[in-house]
Amino acid sequence: MSDILLQIEGLKVHFPIRNTRLLGGVTKYVKAVDGVSFYIEKGETLGLVGESGSGKTTVGRAILRAIDLTEGHISFRINDQMLDLAQLTEKEMRAHRQHMQLIFQDPYSSLNPRMTVRDIIAEPLVAQQLATGKNVDERVRSAAAHCKLNVEYLRRFPHAFSGGQRQRIGIARALVSHPQFIVCDESVSALDVSIQAEILNLLMDLQSEFGFTYLFIAHDLSVVAHISKRVAVMYLGQFVELAPTEELFHAPKHPYTEALLSAIPEVNPDMEMNPVQLKGEIPSPINPPSGCRFHTRCPYVQDMCKTKMPTWQEIKKGHFVACHFADTLTLKGVNMPVAVTASD
């Protein structure tokens, strides 16, 4: 597969917990991301879902080298060469930052209230010295136009804008450096329903125009299903399943995916929600359970799950899962749309 833009191998991010006593060293680690491997193809959207505390945001930030990783490789295609970002120093990394950007969740706290919209959008260009003088203005204007922002807005400050417009400013800032890869971290979660649709459409339009590759992190499964070509499900620092969107939603192979899907409230009063009841709560990532991390809550748990960690295997082309019983379990996905069953 030559179209791979990004290949992640064995990514681990552990945060040390420092002892509060004087001279106390590090005794424990929060294993936020603990061995994750996947790839993203050029121009596709990979959705990443998981509950709070599953480590999905940390994966996104680690790929951007916004936080230090503990272990692993991040191969990123730059000028047709795979470059391991994990090996680069901070300084070397700077030269490559223009290729990757981040769109944040909260359009209120992610824009500096003391900068004008123009300065906010121009910041990546200035910080990375990608353009000077008139060139900056030109690129800012073009980015703003692509995000359907009025040119006269550029002189204003962010407080004058609504949530949807602020998010457009955030998107314009992300695309001004002409990146290849954009991490969207809950980028539409804080928006109202009517605004959210517009931003999702904008992201998809920009993708088809510029060929962006997205890692789309969100907790709302319907949103992720809508925008992603493939979806990965994360639980307690590890991937449990990754598959093409339709396959993941209609034929999940991991019990956790099944539970997540069953909990989506359907916009249909005739269809009663019947969620798989998971036992207890998500365990602490400081002391993750032995064996399969999901075994403490899994409705299909067997003795083997408690001791042996399942391997991350490709059970069907493009469908990866980490479960000992992926082949034998019959799990329920969301209801098949009529059109798909008919054409099969």
Next chain:
Amino acid sequence: MTSTTNESIHQDKLLEVKDLKISFKTDEGIVTAVDGVNFSVKRGQTLGIVGESGSGKSVSTWSIMRLLPKNSIIQKGSSIQFRRKDEKVVNITNLRPTSRELREIRGGEVALIFQEPMSSFSPVYTIGNQIMEAVLQHRNVSKNEAQEIAIDMLDRVGISNPRQRFRQFPFELSGGMRQRAMIAVALSMNPSLLIADEPTTSLDVTIQAQILKLMRDLQQDLGMAIIFITHNLGVIAQVADEVEVMYLGKILERGTAKEIIHQPQHPYTQALLRAIPQLDHIGERLTAISGDIPSPLSRPAGCPFHTRCEKVMPGICDVEMPSPTQLTDTQIVYCFLHEERDV
């Protein structure tokens, strides 16, 4: 006027709100957050209120407990009639916010749970302490009895080891647990009306599903009515008997959950349903609603949605607010498209 009027409301109804108009005095001028809203809640039923930010969904319901900021004004002519446990109907707008009667109703008969379970608990008291506080306030019981009631409540909302949890502080519980504990506080007084303001919005889907189920089960056991406020149409479809759609301080449409989801008649409701990604239409382009929600400071004249409505009729929609049109026994829409007009 006396606070207890004998204006009776229909036997089935627990609450009847008429012509509710609430404004806020701000530095920028008077902002009308709720503008002439009518709704009612039947005993033991769930009324869902859907709306985006600035729709007035929270303000209109918080006013039932008179829990509005000091700069708020409930305009003359508004009425909130509530049937108390002894069947006496009171008009809450006539009560002083500090009056004894209102304090009995607040917490005792109408309870409230909200979105952020962390900020709604005091961090310096134990969970048990905070449930006991509610019980001691409203019931004539000893501390030991109150403790037993609190532990029993924690058990009922599905918290394991209630005796141990009773002694824990809010930060020691996870988000889902805190939301359960808040429901325990709210229900410890056996209220006849529970106002749930986005109770599951900050929770993960699996936890949200648990909380929704819990609320449904408790409603069946205790027979209370619920006003469920949310922006999530999926949640509304799952919990509500009746739904009311709000936009910029006005109700635009009301009906049973089935009517609103399957046969929405207002262009706003229709647009809202098209704008959400649905799992049986994966990959289809969403139909966004153009424009932004106008600021409540510069509310458009006429129908508040006309600035974004694709079926807007200039000269009509931007002039006056349409009056209600009764479509079925249960469905009402406020839209000129449905109004028979002799122009």
